[in-house]
Amino acid sequence: ITTTTGQTGTGFIVRAEAGLVYIVTASHVIAGDNQPEVEFFTKRNVPTKGSVLPGAELNDDLRGLALVVVRKQENIPAGIMALAFGTSADLVSGGEEAFVIGHSGGGSNWAVLKRNISNRVGRDISLDPGVAARFSGGPIIIQNQVVGIVMSNQDGFAKGITHKSVLNYMEGF
Numbered sequence: 467i468t469t470t471t472g473q474t475g476t477g478f479i480v481r482a483e484a485g486l487v488y489i490v491t492a493s494h495v496i497a498g499d500n501q502p503e504v505e506f507f508t509k510r511n512v513p514t515k516g517s518v519l520p521g522a523e524l525n526d527d528l529r530g531l532a533l534v535v536v537r538k539q540e541n542i543p544a545g546i547m548a549l550a551f552g553t554s555a556d557l558v559s560g561g562e563e564a565f566v567i568g569h570s571g572g573g574s575n576w577a578v579l580k581r582n583i584s585n586r587v588g589r590d591i592s593l594d595p596g597v598a599a600r601f602s603g604g605p606i607i608i609q610n611q612v613v614g615i616v617m618s619n620q621d622g623f624a625k626g627i628t629h630k631s632v633l634n635y636m637e638g639f
Contacts, residue, residue, distance in 0.1 A: 467491055467534065467603065468513065469499035476568040476604035477504070477534060478612070479548045480636060485539045487546065488639075489516065490632055491603030492617050493523045493530035504536050506543050507567075507576060514541040521638065528618055529589075529627055531635045551629050552611035558628070560585040564608045566593065566616055566624065568601030577601075581624070589628045597624030 467489070468474045475495030481488040489504065496502045496518050503513035516534040523530030536542060558564075562583045570577035583606075584592040591606065591614045599619045606614035606626050614626040 467495050467502050467504055467516070469496055469502045471498040473497070473499075474569060474600050475602040476600065476616070478567070478603075478605045478615075479546060480533075480632075481548050482542075482546055485537060485542070487536045487542050488548075489534045489536065490615065490636065491532055491534060492615065493532040494527050494618075495603045496522065496532050496534065497524055502534060504534065506546065508546065509543040510576075519639065523635070528625065529631070531615070531632065533636065533639055549605055549607070549612050550610065551633060552608070552613045554630070556608065556611055556613050557630065558583045558586050558591060558608065558613050562608055562613075564593070564606050564613065566597055566601055566604055566606055568598070568604035568616065570598060570600070584623065586628070589631045591626040591628060593624040593626065595622040595624075 477489040477491030504516040519533045522532035581594045601616045604616045605612045
């Protein structure tokens with residue numbers, strides 16, 4: 467996800483249907499741009515316009531979420547699907563090995579990193595160092611299930627929130 471204000475981050479598909487794709491991201495990724503460009507992993511270097519749905523939590527840089535929708539079938543790559551969320555039993559506590567997906571640098575440089583969950587306090591998750599700020603909005607995955615979302619990078623450590631926070635946010639949509 468890239469904005470006209472120069473911010474770049476990541477998001478992930480939470481719902482896909484005919485001619486519509488819903489992508490969740492950290493609200494600071496889209497702040498200042500109600501129509502950010504979205505580039506799909508399977509359709510690189512082909513940006514398309516998305517629309518930020520009302521209700522983005524723009525006043526919260528650490529835990530705020532936003533939902534972006536991409537419309538029109540021609541803008542959506544064939545075969546895409548939403549990532550599966552974990553269940554309540556999949557809540558992390560610390561020490562788990564996880565994967566995070568995001569951007570390692572400029573352009574369409576995607577990366578999948580293996581990191582450990584350092585700890586969890588309430589709905590906040592900390593990951594081992596080495597997760598760049600462009601991973602903001604990307605999924606935290608354990609055993610092919612989303613267990614959280616990357617929200618920020620503080621003192622070299624990635625911070626995130628649990629998937630239950632994402633599900634609670636999306637419930638209103």
